[in-house]
Amino acid sequence: GHAMAPAPQQGEISDHFTACDMCFNRCGMIARVRNGRVVKLDPNPKFLKSRGMLCARGNAATAHIYDPDRLKTPLLRKGARGEGKWQRITWDQAMDHTAEQFERIAEKYTRSGIMFSPGSDMQSQFMIRFAEVFGSYNITSHETLCLLSNHRAYLDTFGETPYPDVLYTKYIIIAGANPYEAIITPDTIDLMEARKNGCKMVVLDPRYTKTAALADEWHPIRPGTDMAFFLALAHVIIHEGLYDPEYAEEMLFGLEEFRSHTRKYSPEWAAGETGIPAEDIRRIAREIAAAAPTAMVYTGRRTSDYEDSTQIRRSMAIVNALLANWDRPGGILASREVGVRAPYFDIPWYDDNPDDRIDHGMAPGLIHHEGSFKLMRDAIIKEQPYPIRGWFTFKTNFMQTAANRNKTIEMLDHLDFIVNADITMTDTAWYSDLVLPSPSFLERNDPVSALQGSSACACAIWRDAVVPAMYESRDMRWICTELSNRLGFPEAFDFTLDEYRTWQLESIPEAAQAIKEDGVYYNPSKVYGIYFDVPLKTQAQKIELYNQRYVNMGLDPMPVYKAPRREQGKFRLVVGRTAFFTHSNTNNALLIEFKDENTLWMHPRAAAGLGLRDGERVFVTSDAGRVQLALRIYEGIEEETVYMATGFGALSPGQRLVHKRGASIAEVLEDHADHISGNMAMHETLVTVSRRLS
Amino acid sequence: MKKYAMVVDSSVCIDCKGCMVSCKVQNNVPNGYWRNWIKHTTPDFSRGKLTRTHFQPGGCMQCDVPTCVQACPSGATFKDAQTGIVHVNEALCIGCGNCIRSCPYGARFRHPERRVPNKCDFCFSSGRLDRGLLPACVDTCPTKARVFGDLNDSESEVSRLLRDRPAVRVTSRNIDTQPNMYYLTATEPADWPTDVEFPAAYASMASLVNPVVKVAVGLSALGVAAMWVKQAFAPDPDETDHEPSATEQDRGAP
Numbered sequence: 001g002h003a004m005a006p007a008p009q010q011g012e013i014s015d016h017f018t019a020c021d022m023c024f025n026r027c028g029m030i031a032r033v034r035n036g037r038v039v040k041l042d043p044n045p046k047f048l049k050s051r052g053m054l055c056a057r058g059n060a061a062t063a064h065i066y067d068p069d070r071l072k073t074p075l076l077r078k079g080a081r082g083e084g085k086w087q088r089i090t091w092d093q094a095m096d097h098t099a100e101q102f103e104r105i106a107e108k109y110t111r112s113g114i115m116f117s118p119g120s121d122m123q124s125q126f127m128i129r130f131a132e133v134f135g136s137y138n139i140t141s142h143e144t145l146c147l148l149s150n151h152r153a154y155l156d157t158f159g160e161t162p163y164p165d166v167l168y169t170k171y172i173i174i175a176g177a178n179p180y181e182a183i184i185t186p187d188t189i190d191l192m193e194a195r196k197n198g199c200k201m202v203v204l205d206p207r208y209t210k211t212a213a214l215a216d217e218w219h220p221i222r223p224g225t226d227m228a229f230f231l232a233l234a235h236v237i238i239h240e241g242l243y244d245p246e247y248a249e250e251m252l253f254g255l256e257e258f259r260s261h262t263r264k265y266s267p268e269w270a271a272g273e274t275g276i277p278a279e280d281i282r283r284i285a286r287e288i289a290a291a292a293p294t295a296m297v298y299t300g301r302r303t304s305d306y307e308d309s310t311q312i313r314r315s316m317a318i319v320n321a322l323l324a325n326w327d328r329p330g331g332i333l334a335s336r337e338v339g340v341r342a343p344y345f346d347i348p349w350y351d352d353n354p355d356d357r358i359d360h361g362m363a364p365g366l367i368h369h370e371g372s373f374k375l376m377r378d379a380i381i382k383e384q385p386y387p388i389r390g391w392f393t394f395k396t397n398f399m400q401t402a403a404n405r406n407k408t409i410e411m412l413d414h415l416d417f418i419v420n421a422d423i424t425m426t427d428t429a430w431y432s433d434l435v436l437p438s439p440s441f442l443e444r445n446d447p448v449s450a451l452q453g454s455s456a457c458a459c460a461i462w463r464d465a466v467v468p469a470m471y472e473s474r475d476m477r478w479i480c481t482e483l484s485n486r487l488g489f490p491e492a493f494d495f496t497l498d499e500y501r502t503w504q505l506e507s508i509p510e511a512a513q514a515i516k517e518d519g520v521y522y523n524p525s526k527v528y529g530i531y532f533d534v535p536l537k538t539q540a541q542k543i544e545l546y547n548q549r550y551v552n553m554g555l556d557p558m559p560v561y562k563a564p565r566r567e568q569g570k571f572r573l574v575v576g577r578t579a580f581f582t583h584s585n586t587n588n589a590l591l592i593e594f595k596d597e598n599t600l601w602m603h604p605r606a607a608a609g610l611g612l613r614d615g616e617r618v619f620v621t622s623d624a625g626r627v628q629l630a631l632r633i634y635e636g637i638e639e640e641t642v643y644m645a646t647g648f649g650a651l652s653p654g655q656r657l658v659h660k661r662g663a664s665i666a667e668v669l670e671d672h673a674d675h676i677s678g679n680m681a682m683h684e685t686l687v688t689v690s691r692r693l694s
Numbered sequence: 695m696k697k698y699a700m701v702v703d704s705s706v707c708i709d710c711k712g713c714m715v716s717c718k719v720q721n722n723v724p725n726g727y728w729r730n731w732i733k734h735t736t737p738d739f740s741r742g743k744l745t746r747t748h749f750q751p752g753g754c755m756q757c758d759v760p761t762c763v764q765a766c767p768s769g770a771t772f773k774d775a776q777t778g779i780v781h782v783n784e785a786l787c788i789g790c791g792n793c794i795r796s797c798p799y800g801a802r803f804r805h806p807e808r809r810v811p812n813k814c815d816f817c818f819s820s821g822r823l824d825r826g827l828l829p830a831c832v833d834t835c836p837t838k839a840r841v842f843g844d845l846n847d848s849e850s851e852v853s854r855l856l857r858d859r860p861a862v863r864v865t866s867r868n869i870d871t872q873p874n875m876y877y878l879t880a881t882e883p884a885d886w887p888t889d890v891e892f893p894a895a896y897a898s899m900a901s902l903v904n905p906v907v908k909v910a911v912g913l914s915a916l917g918v919a920a921m922w923v924k925q926a927f928a929p930d931p932d933e934t935d936h937e938p939s940a941t942e943q944d945r946g947a948p
């Protein structure tokens with residue numbers, strides 16, 4: 001017979017459970033290691049949240065860990081910020097320097113004079129613990145550019161942030177979300193399984209996303225008009241009596257007020273706003289009501305889009321309320337008991353600290369432990385109500401993800417000391433004073449994290465190092481321990497990771513064994529009917545269509561539609577992403593092959609009006625800045641809208657694959673904020689598009 | 695004896711590229727090349743709200759009539775009778791590239807460093823099958839659009855799927871390659887395999903190669919000749935009712 005070629009590679013393969021870190025889903029992985037090297041990552045079939053799958057990003061974690069662009073030693077800035085002159089220093093020097101700078105700033109500007117951005121890593125909790133013991137109120141993270149307005153809306157309607165039970169739903173409307181590209185587990189996978197079982201999917205999006213491409217119906221809605229659609233949906237459901245009156249009596253607060261409120265919001269009116277025909281709106285309302293309660297308006301993730309985002313999401317939440325899907329199969333579910341505890345620690349009192357965080361009171365519905373990066377940045381620039389002079393960031397890249405990069409650079413001019421810990425030289429690292437090399441998720445031991453995924457799971461995981469930390473990288477727990485020793489509160493980090501995990505699992509000690517054996521522990525906690533006989537955590541103890549607290553804060557108690565501004569000759573710029581990149585994490589040798597720069601999508605009629613040709617480089621200009629990138633003329637975009645993907649046009653030469661490739665959304669997006677939550681509003685930018693500069 | 699096959703439900707593919715990266719890492723596929731792919735239809739936006747795109751994963755079809763094997767003058771490309779997998783024995787390969795040109799699916803590429811053809815082998819040579827693991831693309835697929843198994847095992851999922859669901863095979867117009875990648879019906883696009891083109895100059899090729907491989911060349915050339923005969927007697931595609939896409943309807947296990 002034939003000899004097989006090529007010969008298999010030599011060396012035994014060992015298998016290690018871990019959880020992915022290429023986005024925030026924490027999907028279960030098995031790392032295959034040969035000769036001390038991670039050679040392959042496969043899905044953990046026992047990991048219910050990720051449904052035994054691994055997406056392109058998870059598979060590309062081998063290129064992440066062995067990225068030639070990784071930071072290798074601590075680097076101290078020598079020249080001007082952003083000039084790229086660095087000096088290698090030892091970790092001892094780096095920790096001494098950081099402790100000195102923190103002490104100096106705390107002395108002069110109080111401990112809240114340092115802002116902490118701990119990212120969304122499994123070790124972020126150590127940085128938060130450090131910041132709180134150190135004494136700063138000013139902690140903010142990536143979430144203020146992401147889903148806080150959605151959290152706010154559901155907290156103020158249901159008293160909780162729900163998990164959509166996509167798997168069992170029979171009718172789903174997806175508006176302003178793109179789960180087939182912005183992958184979230186288990187929703188993305190469950191959405192296909194639900195579709196196999198006959199679930200109808202209606203997608204509203206000005207852009208022909210892959211979710212739209214696979215939908216039963218795609219409506220290229222005019223951007224910023226989603227509330228008009230959902231108020232009209234509510235109008236039909238209420239005025240045609242398509243809701244369950246007994247449920248309404250028992251569970252809904254303010255239905256009568258909402259009934260009169262929505263009288264004027266007819267499908268015919270909404271058609272004029274959204275561009276979706278009235279008969280479609282009326283039909284969709286009837287269809288989804290007929291499928292209720294096994295039907296939903298998908299709750300979505302990134303909702304940092306409009307100045308009215310919280311109220312837009314409230315209008316969606318209220319339609320869910322009318323569908324009576326709360327806490328029921330195929331509907332939107334309450335949080336389940338996972339059982340992971342946050343270990344207690346003393347937060348000391350510092351007399352000289354200001355009263356509250358710097359952005360306190362700047363948005364009526366600020367989520368206190370997150371704040372608003374947009375509002376904090378404004379306050380730092382104004383130095384009001386008090387100065388912030390230091391910034392400690394961990395695996396967060398606001399320079400590439402926060403709207404209005406020029407303003408972020410302006411903020412840096414007000415800071416005396418910026419220290420950044422990350423895997424590679426991101427744009428934020430590039431503008432820092434001290435850069436600390438972090439190990440990748442495959443090279444460190446992490447504390448326990450609790451994860452939820454609708455009916456799929458309530459689970460606990462941890463990570464053990466699959467391979468040793470590379471170069472001189474050190475994890476955040478080590479950094480916080482070193483700094484707390486130098487700053488005089490060593491007791492805050494006087495524990496081993498095993499001790500910490502034991503504290504976290506105090507109420508579920510059986511979890512440790514399960515995590516070792518299967519890579520995950522499942523809590524068999526209640527899934528549905530959690531609120532059966534228990535009042536909701538809202539003021540009315542019911543689902544609040546009418547929010548009394550909003551009235552007291554001077555806000556509209558019910559969502560009031562305001563048409564998005566339009567200007568002749570300008571386009572609304574929307575941003576989004578692909579299934580193979582997370583945010584600005586584009587510098588990956590495997591993934592960059594799918595897309596090595598972003599383009600500007602524009603409808604053929606709009607391009608014809610401007611005399612632009614497919615593929616030519618165009619200028620995109622807003623009040624915040626200007627970028628240049630290639631034009632993609634494509635029918636899959638609403639005529640008054642243009643689109644570009646996140647994660648390109650990096651300033652940092654340390655990200656060689658995306659440095660100056662394509663254009664950065666951060667450069668051209670104007671920085672608006674959601675009026676209620678303070679969340680960044682990324683879809684409020686109007687731009688001109690031109691071949692030449694006028 | 696196994697007969698490995700893949701049954702693909704392309705209607706659930708979301709074009710996430712997970713299969714492509716998983717394959718690339720598992721098989722050390724060089725930058726710029728892929729052993730598998732996801733094709734898609736061109737959306738017709740005149741359909742308004744009903745505009746759709748169909749995504750279709752693919753890769754080497756491990757054909758029962760492998761035109762690459764027939765085109766190979768040295769016997770380097772062969773179909774393994776034990777598994778049904780079409781392999782490349784790199785030691786026998788003379789680097790002529792005929793197999794690459796003769797594959798109507800474009801499933802092969804010339805490895806830029808090794809200068810020999812490279813293609814999907816259901817992850818056999820990576821050792822996954824021996825370890826009891828699924829091919830990398832199948833294992834990682836979020837929606838499990840790709841299903842892998844042994845058609846000689848009537849209990850396997852691929853056998854069950856082919857029993858229970860109508861399936862099609864995508865083949866070229868001039869030769870039915872009898873691929874072992876089955877698509878559940880309504881897959882699109884189906885008109886992409888090119889016509890099989892065999893290089894003409896076998897004689898001049900044979901004069902260049904090592905005498906040791908000439909026997910294999912002779913056998914292979916016989917295979918090609920036999921097929922040309924078969925073609926000569928086959929009905930002209932234009933005279934049949936077949937659609938130009940040449941998609942063979944197939945029900946049940948072969």
